[in-house]
Amino acid sequence: MAAPAFEDIAETFAFLDDWEDRYRHLIELGRALPEMDPALQVPATRVEGCASQVWILPRIEDGRFDFTGDSDALIVRGLIAVVHALYAGLPVGEVAGVDAPAELARLGLDEHLSAQRSNGLRAMVRRIRDTASAAA
Template sequence: MPTPAFEDIAQTFDFLDDWEERYRHLIELGRAMPPLDPAFQVPATKVDGCASQVWILPRLEEDRFDFQGESDAMIVRGLIAVLHALYAGLPPDEVGKVDAQAALARLGLDEHLSAQRSNGVRAMIGRIRQLAADAD
């Protein structure tokens, strides 16, 4: 079940007319995220399999999964923000049950990302799922 934060993003994407506007919105989502402290941008938090530099730092707050993310690419920061909206606040054991590919398809991202970016998104999803499983 998508989170309210993800539903907000999906509704905004439905409202926007073209992909140029959607990409701009994706970049704005990334800009709105708090930055990850450079002290946490280390090999232990780096996501392998992404063309861009990506770091994900998990947190468990009141038995709810959360994470911070960072990337050196603005669109990828936006993708991290979308994944954050999809997963943050869920119990750790629910994270692996989310059909992220279907959610991203709902936004049309499956059709509008390059193959390299799509591979990076899959790597981020895999890392998030593993971090949540480890936190459970």
């Protein structure tokens, strides 16, 4: 089950009539994403497999999963914001139980992202799941 913040995004995407509106909303989510400290944008936090530069720094606080992320592409920042809403705040043991492909499919992203962006999105999810599994 996704975090409640993701449900808000899913409801908004369901309300929006066409992909152009959803795309604009995704960009707005990217603009609202807090910037990652450039000192944290290092090879160890870089997500391989993304066409754009993507950095994710997972952390676990009080048994709950969270991460900081950033990208040099606004649309990818929006995808990071969506993934953050999907996982942030979940107990670390529940992260692996989230069916990310099914949840993200609710937004229609799989139909409208390029192959490179889809690969990058899967790489972000894999990094998150691997980190949570190692900590659980």
